[in-house]
Amino acid sequence: MLHVRNLSSGYGKLQVLSDVSLAVAAREFVAVLGPNGAGKTTLLETIFGLIPPMRGTIHCGDEDITGLESHQVVRRGLALVPQGRKIFGPLTVERNLELGGLVAGHAFHHPIAKRQLELIYSLFPRLAERRAQRAGTMSGGEQQMLAIGRALMSDPTVLLLDEPGLGLAPLVIRAIFEAIEELRHLGLTIVLVEQNINLALAHAERVYILNVGRVVLEETATRLRKDPNLSALYLGNGHGESKPCA
Template identity: 45%
Template sequence: MLSIQGLEVRYGAIQALRRIDLELAAGEIVAVIGSNGAGKTTLLQSILGLVRPDKGVITFDGKPITQLSASRTANLGISLVPEGREVFGTLTVLENLRLGLKNKIGSTSKEQFERELASIYERFPRLYERRDQQAMTLSGGEQQMLVLSRAMISKPKLLLLDEPSLGLAPIIVSDIFASIQELAKGGTAVLLVEQMAHKALSIASRGYVIDNGRVAFQGKSSDLLQDQRMIKAYLGVH
């Protein structure tokens, strides 16, 4: 579904990504791990069209998207859950969820929306309890649930996740990761950028480790979890 070949990105004199190759199939969860500043967020932004690559080709569903804008990639079925829980604070939970369908206006009936809404409320009962509250009044974990649900309600083909566990309690992280797995079972491809390497690899089929803009390691998650170099560099604490 997603293929990246020879991706390079520069910010002036700084080279953020160096010949990145990556593959992702429908219904697959692939983890991208690495330290702060390694280039993980730049990778996601390049796929979505927020950053224009200097070199390389990004293909989605067999079509090149390297030069497309973020609005056009979103229309193709690519959604990003950015780091930082970007909710629309003065809007209610329900209004935030409705905005998740902004790229599907005219193609989603009221009945379809209600079905998706019921599914989200079943997955995250707290969002139902707070459906009429302003998003700014939610806790950090609830806001992350809302941002994830807002991306999920449009049934994306590809979901890009940037540090979904950041600053959350372990029980909330478990809920978020269970939802990611459920989404992938429905056929959505998930590219998961995460600093909690062990947690990310535990739900992913494969992983890529980015170091200084390059892919330093890649392989099956089960293999990476046993790799002594990985354990020393990234998995010592989890």
């Protein structure tokens, strides 16, 4: 489904990723882990077309999406839930969702948009309750639900998530990850960047560990759960929980 080969990228002359390769099968749940500054966000943003690659290739299915801009990548079936949510605070919940569909060419009255909106409101009933509320007045957890919903409005086959549990209360994190699991069961391919190692290992099937812009380990989540020494070797003792603020 998603194949990244020998990818290098960065910001201007600053190279962050060096020859990163990964493969994610259709309907698979893969986590990308590593310390701060390892290049995890850079990887997702390069795949999604926000950062141009220096070299390497990115394929989604049989299509080469290397170097495409993000609006083109969306129309190839990928969606990104960025770190920090980046919702449009002055706009209503429903208007934020509508914009998510428009990026993929789906007007709000389009059957695909209507279907996706129904899915989003079933996953996150709070959004349905607050559809007319300005997004910036909602809690952090509700805003994260909205960020995921906005990405889903493009009807993606691959969902990239950059630390969706960051700064949220445990109960909210649980609800969000239950929704992500439901999306995988519905057929989506999931690529997750997450600082909470235990949380990622509890949900992912396979794991790539980045350090200083390179893949240093590819392993099953099951093995990493069963062998804490292996996890500690590559990830240190960073198994802490996110601090709640919502």
